[in-house]
Amino acid sequence: MPELNQPIVGPSERPAEVLIDPIVGVDLGGTKILARMIEPSTGRAVGRVKAQTPSGVENVLATVAEVVRQVPGWDEAVGIGLGVPGLVETDGTVNRCPNIDGWDEPVAVAAELIERLGKPVVVANDVNCGAVAEHRAGAGRGMDNFLAVFVGTGVGGGLIVDGKLAEGKRGMVGEIGHVTVDKNGRMCGCGERGHLEAYAGRAGIDAEARRRAKAGSSSLLIDLAGQGSVRSRHIERGLAENDQLTIELMQEAADALGHALGNAATLLDLERIVLGGGVMDKLGEEFLESITSSESxxxxxxxxxxxxxxxxxxxxxxxxxxxxxxxxxG
Amino acid sequence: MPELNQPIVGPSERPAEVLIDPIVGVDLGGTKILARMIEPSTGRAVGRVKAQTPSGVENVLATVAEVVRQVPGWDEAVGIGLGVPGLVETDGTVNRCPNIDGWDEPVAVAAELIERLGKPVVVANDVNCGAVAEHRAGAGRGMDNFLAVFVGTGVGGGLIVDGKLAEGKRGMVGEIGHVTVDKNGRMCGCGERGHLEAYAGRAGIDAEARRRAKAGSSSLLIDLAGQGSVRSRHIERGLAENDQLTIELMQEAADALGHALGNAATLLDLERIVLGGGVMDKLGEEFLESITSSESxxxxxxxxxxxxxxxxxxxxxxxxxxxxxxxxxG
Incomplete structure (x- = not known):
């Protein structure tokens, strides 16, 4: 995992954006809140402050504000960017955060934090933030038409069109996990049938492995996971030990990903698709190759x-x- | 078919764009070249000049220039927009125009016309031009996330993301006709299998109808088309007369469209999809309803x-x- 020790935006690629004003970036996750400062002259990420995510919206907002205030150089920052694991409206209202205890109703997060911190706050979906990071500092550098897909428990994505993060009507662009790959296929967590996420997300793989194990397939994968959930390392081990069920399920995952990514690339004339998230990080180039070479x-x-x-x-x-x-x- | 007797851009919707300078818009088609002038103060389309499309690139360029010069008010125009049925690079080079005789190699169309006409020229793909017209003057007015799909001999589309026409890496955004709807399905004209166009485009419907007729299905559709191609009016008649094969093929077309359009809407968080082109224009609301209600x-x-x-x-x-x-x- 490379430390971010180079400028986020290379001078030759995007000259107009090199001189970013100092901004605090915050990642609000289900277990931790993490803030970093982006150094203005070089574009490097510097100061770093972390806290546990508490329960309840009020506590979460208070902790975010506290973490931000502790970031070295906060006084000079021109504003805050906050990534949240939820559906974000363009005005910075977060409709719900299923991963955060007690967050079931819309909260005007940007407005609340502006009041507490006295500086401009931009709130964005965390998957979009991850896509933008890959676009400007990672494997999507210099690409104007670019999709980042994160394969973990679920499957999400962020889309860059003609150099800009696409937002869409409801801030939901990039929901590639919920495109249909097989209309008669597996049930997805969202209640629809045959979505990509049901094939490539860990939760979908877990559910299908248990279903097939019950139906009689022997399953190293379920043995490894036991009472818990199937983890990426269990999948890695199943593949390494030539477990037939693991091989089958991951071929189906690769086929589903290849189908959906290929369609997205054609519809959007994409230059590059970057694949991240726990499953991709663990399985690496070999799984990537099985996606690229999929007959689907x-x-x-x-x-x-x-x-x-x-x-x-x-x-x-x-x-x-x-x-x-x-x-x-701007 | 409504005459364009209202401003293209409504003052309340897009105030910054109301005062368009006078521009000549040209549609270069396989059979005719048509130019119109856009009146600056009202945004109305006025003068109209037409010519047959000749053979050979040199003749085509000469005719386009001539038609433009004949448009009333040409002297006051600040430039030209030209739509072509081909793959257009961002610098105005057109790589090929399969529908125009003798146009098999890249031609620097913008540069050539600038030299002949002495004013700026922008060249764009004709399907994108159709999408922009629907976006700004038609059924997509006021929509920031919008897809226009034209169903005719083939299936093409143009995409608006966050208020702007998406262009993509190669100017090929919107190729929804070539997304895969059934990986084991019908062969598409492009050589790949299972693309939307093979199900919903007239050429694909024609080919499949002939295949099934050969295999023994009775076919009013083929009787109507005879030695020629299946036309939209033949499909309309087949449906009206309850021809079983026509009903089957159009249900399959509706399913394929529903599948692909639904996936695009979810991936791109679209507000609206507008459906045009010969097949849609002929079959109208009833066919639209069978797409919307498709189980696929x-x-x-x-x-x-x-x-x-x-x-x-x-x-x-x-x-x-x-x-x-x-x-x-700008």
Missing amino acids: FGGFGPSVVDLVLAQRIDDAGAVGAAIVAADRF | FGGFGPSVVDLVLAQRIDDAGAVGAAIVAADRF
Whole structure:
């Protein structure tokens, strides 16, 4: 995992954006809140402050404000970018955060934090922040038409169109996990049938492995996971030990990803798709290769787009949030 | 078909864009070349000049220049927007125009016309021009996240993301005709298998109808088309007379469209999809309804997006080309 020791935006690539004003980027996650400062003259990420995520919206907002105030150089910052694991409206209202205890209703996060911190606050979806970080500091550098897809428990994505983060009507652009790959296929967590996420997300793989194990398939994967959930390391071990069920499920995951990514590349004329998230990080190049070589690859096929692994930038969520804010501040 | 008798851009919707300078919009088609002038103060399309499309690139360029010069008010125009049925690079080079005799190699169309006409020229793909016309003067007015899909001999589309026409790496955004809807399905004209166009485009419907007729299905559709191609009016008649094969093929077309449009709406968080082109224009609301109600509708389903018929603006190609140019001139 490379430390972010180079400028976020290279002078030759995007001259107008080199001189970002100092901004604090915050990643609000289900377990921790992490803030970093982006150094203005070089574009480097510097100061770093961390706290546990408490329960309840009021406590979360108070902790975010506290963490931000502790970041070295906060007084000079021109504003804050905050990434949250939820649906974000353009005015900085967060509708719900399923991963955060007690956050079931819309909260005017930007307005609340502006009041507490006295500086401009931009709130963005965390997957979009991750995509922007890969676009500007990672494997998508210099790409104007670019999709970042994160494969973990679920499957999410962020989309860059003609050099800009696409936001969409409801801030939901990039929901590639919920495109249909097989209309008669597996049930997705969202209640619809045959979505990519049901094939490539860990939760979908877990559910299907248990279903097939019950139906009689022997399953090293379920043995490894036991009472818990299937983790990426269990999948890695299953593949390494030639477990038939693991191999089958991961081929189906690769086929589903190839189908959906190929279609997206053709519809959007993408230059590159970057794949990150726990499953990709663990399985690496070999799984990437099985996606690229899948016979189900959609659209014009793999020759028209470049598929690469994410660079796994340190604290990508916080860095991406700061970049999103910098772009919004203009 | 409504005459374009209202301003292209409504003052309340897009105040910054109301005062377009006078621009000539040209639609270069396989059979005719048509130019119109956009009146600056009102945004109305006025003067109209037409010519047959000749053979050979040199003759085509000469005719375009001649038609433009004949448009009333040409002297006051600040530039030209030209829509072409081919792959257009951002510098105005057109790589090929399969529908125009003798145009098999890249031609620097913008540069050539600038030399002949002495004013700025913007060249754009004709499907993108049609999409922009629907976006700004038709059924997509006021929509910031919008897809226009034209269903005719083939299936093409143009995409608006966050208020702007998406261009992509190679100017090929919107190729929804070539997303895969069934990886084991029908062969597409492009050589890949299972693309939308093979199900919903007239050429694909024609080929499949002949295949099934050969295999023994009785076919009013083929009887109507005879030695020629299946036309939209043949499909309309087949449906009206309850011809079983026509009904089957059009249900498969509706399913394929529903699948692909639903996936696009979910991936791109679209507000609206506008459907135009010969097949849609002929079959109208009833066919639209069978798309919306298809059990194959992809992604989050039809509830998250609005599907409507195109407004069929007069000379949409020329009007759209002028708007694309106006946007580019800034």
